[in-house]
Amino acid sequence: MDLLEYQGKLLFKKHGVPVPEGRHAASVQEAVEAAEESGFPVVIKAQVQIGGRGKAGGIKLAKNRPEAEEHAEAILGMDIRGLTVQELYVEQASEIAEEYYAAIVFDRGTKRAIAMLSRMGGMEVEEIVDKDPTAMVKLPIDPLIGFQHFHGRRLAFEAGIAEDVIRPVGAMLGKLYEVYVEEDAMLVEVNPLLVTGSRDVVALDSKVTIDGNALYRHEDTAAFRNPSVEDPQEQLAKERGLVYVKLDGNVGILGNGAGLVMSTLDVVAQAGGKPANFLDAGGGSRAEAIVDAVEVILSDEKVTAVLFNIFGGITRCDEVARGLVTAFEQVEVKVPFVVRLDGTNDEEGRRILADASLPHVEVEKTMLGAAAKVVELAG
Amino acid sequence: MSILVTESTKLVVSGLTGREGRFHGLNDRRYGTDVVAGVTPGKAGEDVEGIPIFNTVHTAVEETGANTSMIFVPPRFAADAILEAADAGVELVVCITEGIPAHDMLRVYTHLKRSDRTRLIGPNCPGVLSPGKSNVGIIPAHFFSAGNVGLMSRSGTLTYQIGNEVAQRGFGNSTIVGIGGDPVVGSSFIDVIALFEQDDQTELIVMCGEIGGDEEERTADYIAEKVSKPVVGYIAGFTAPAGKTMGHAGAIISGSSGTAKAKAEALEAKGVRVGRNPTEVADVAVEVLGAKV
Numbered sequence: 001m002d003l004l005e006y007q008g009k010l011l012f013k014k015h016g017v018p019v020p021e022g023r024h025a026a027s028v029q030e031a032v033e034a035a036e037e038s039g040f041p042v043v044i045k046a047q048v049q050i051g052g053r054g055k056a057g058g059i060k061l062a063k064n065r066p067e068a069e070e071h072a073e074a075i076l077g078m079d080i081r082g083l084t085v086q087e088l089y090v091e092q093a094s095e096i097a098e099e100y101y102a103a104i105v106f107d108r109g110t111k112r113a114i115a116m117l118s119r120m121g122g123m124e125v126e127e128i129v130d131k132d133p134t135a136m137v138k139l140p141i142d143p144l145i146g147f148q149h150f151h152g153r154r155l156a157f158e159a160g161i162a163e164d165v166i167r168p169v170g171a172m173l174g175k176l177y178e179v180y181v182e183e184d185a186m187l188v189e190v191n192p193l194l195v196t197g198s199r200d201v202v203a204l205d206s207k208v209t210i211d212g213n214a215l216y217r218h219e220d221t222a223a224f225r226n227p228s229v230e231d232p233q234e235q236l237a238k239e240r241g242l243v244y245v246k247l248d249g250n251v252g253i254l255g256n257g258a259g260l261v262m263s264t265l266d267v268v269a270q271a272g273g274k275p276a277n278f279l280d281a282g283g284g285s286r287a288e289a290i291v292d293a294v295e296v297i298l299s300d301e302k303v304t305a306v307l308f309n310i311f312g313g314i315t316r317c318d319e320v321a322r323g324l325v326t327a328f329e330q331v332e333v334k335v336p337f338v339v340r341l342d343g344t345n346d347e348e349g350r351r352i353l354a355d356a357s358l359p360h361v362e363v364e365k366t367m368l369g370a371a372a373k374v375v376e377l378a379g
Numbered sequence: 380m381s382i383l384v385t386e387s388t389k390l391v392v393s394g395l396t397g398r399e400g401r402f403h404g405l406n407d408r409r410y411g412t413d414v415v416a417g418v419t420p421g422k423a424g425e426d427v428e429g430i431p432i433f434n435t436v437h438t439a440v441e442e443t444g445a446n447t448s449m450i451f452v453p454p455r456f457a458a459d460a461i462l463e464a465a466d467a468g469v470e471l472v473v474c475i476t477e478g479i480p481a482h483d484m485l486r487v488y489t490h491l492k493r494s495d496r497t498r499l500i501g502p503n504c505p506g507v508l509s510p511g512k513s514n515v516g517i518i519p520a521h522f523f524s525a526g527n528v529g530l531m532s533r534s535g536t537l538t539y540q541i542g543n544e545v546a547q548r549g550f551g552n553s554t555i556v557g558i559g560g561d562p563v564v565g566s567s568f569i570d571v572i573a574l575f576e577q578d579d580q581t582e583l584i585v586m587c588g589e590i591g592g593d594e595e596e597r598t599a600d601y602i603a604e605k606v607s608k609p610v611v612g613y614i615a616g617f618t619a620p621a622g623k624t625m626g627h628a629g630a631i632i633s634g635s636s637g638t639a640k641a642k643a644e645a646l647e648a649k650g651v652r653v654g655r656n657p658t659e660v661a662d663v664a665v666e667v668l669g670a671k672v
Contacts, residue, residue: 106482106562109592142489143485213454214480245625256536257534259615261625262534262630263537266655268618269617269618270655311540313539343522344521366658367656367657
């Protein structure tokens, strides 16, 4: 789960990571109120989780009320690389003396957290580090020991940051590690990590990703919303407890098991089709789940044909077939379906479908045959 | 001779009294697995169709000599259950549970590597099946017979799909290992392929990977250096968009790393043939095995 800047900063505050004062705003009026309350100058920032907000005009300085109004109006509704800005963050402007970069990353390759610090923070940090890898200092952190003071000192000295801020920057890294562990984050990134004119150290931006599997123990985080990336089909799927990812093609896809569904998308693409979605009906695909899945897939108006690819292991093909028959009774189906049933109870499943003689349903025995068929029908 | 689970496997199931644990535990026993105990705190003295239940894994191991544990408890209790089994001295833990927080697994992984006494397979995996010998997990065993193909995979159903295509061409399996679809799993492809390399029964290794992380790339390097047996690969997720989790917690392309294309190319660069779809994987496997004799 990717958090917006202001959401990440709420977590920062909770753990004592210094951030400038700021407020969330969802309308021009709220933005102006927030600006007047905090006192000018303020920075008005688009809340979308994508790089290059500043370059796209999504971050503006406002020195007075008319400017705040003008910028809030311009930024709300703005399109930034495909995302529509629906929320703002209004923050006290900071005087910039130095811009560093700091991050704690969950590294699945080494099975460690990697703590990182660079004195070359700001918009160009990636390009700079690409050319000169020594510009970024990295330390692996043992999860059973955690982040120690010496880690902070080593990072700060080796990164070559200003001597007067070595202690507060080291301390901030320790706090960021606390956010990482206690909030179950996969990524905690601060760019820029700012040294102000008065030599205060603050996190000017936040990029935080939380492990979805850990949300059960973080009720506050689980309640965070990000309307700029919410998709109606994905919302519906979430409500129904389905694992669904919207794609931009026209072939609706359902399968059982994440790997098999990914493979199904690939095979459809190889046959010349464009998948409209990823939908894993899960291990024990029961009839109700099939009904829900059909509804979600068909709620995407681009879908012109649907492929069911089931390999029955624990999932029984007869149960999937019954689910499909029920779904056709409950949902109005106008597009052709190709159903491939193989594995446990496949013959019975195919017999159930034959007996029901559902309109627009073609039954195939192999995965490749089914993919070719659905692509042909999708047009 | 198969790997990981064999005739000498004596299984204790954490969560045997739960719905899923009971269903699959009894299924494994019907297959011939020696299921010697279940563990559910507070239910000692009860039994599940004759399998005795204990309060702790420690007492289960003391009383029954269990050497393998299967974890079927909900995600929030699973890390604890793995650590308990390891602490009780169990050699192999197979964790089926999906949805364990990554930080919990990071601590478990680090601890297990440090003590180096217990091997973990999973979590978020279908388990391990050595056809004709033992089944520990949820792999539908009726598709598979004993043979010379070692199969390892990050995914469940896709494993059955590929395994079944190989079976339909007349080949069986030494062992089928689901290593799990999470970002942190106890045993990597490299750990498992090292066991297949040493196993007399295994003559061909099929590796079924997917997007996310760099497991497959590392395994490609390892194969080039250390594996003498032929390996056939498959990677799922060529059409997956970046930044989206595709069902498995570990199946996510981060930025430009972890793509299916990069993995397939890394394997091919080291001489591993990669099938473009499950059917082609089986075709290549048969071609390699046929050419061997």
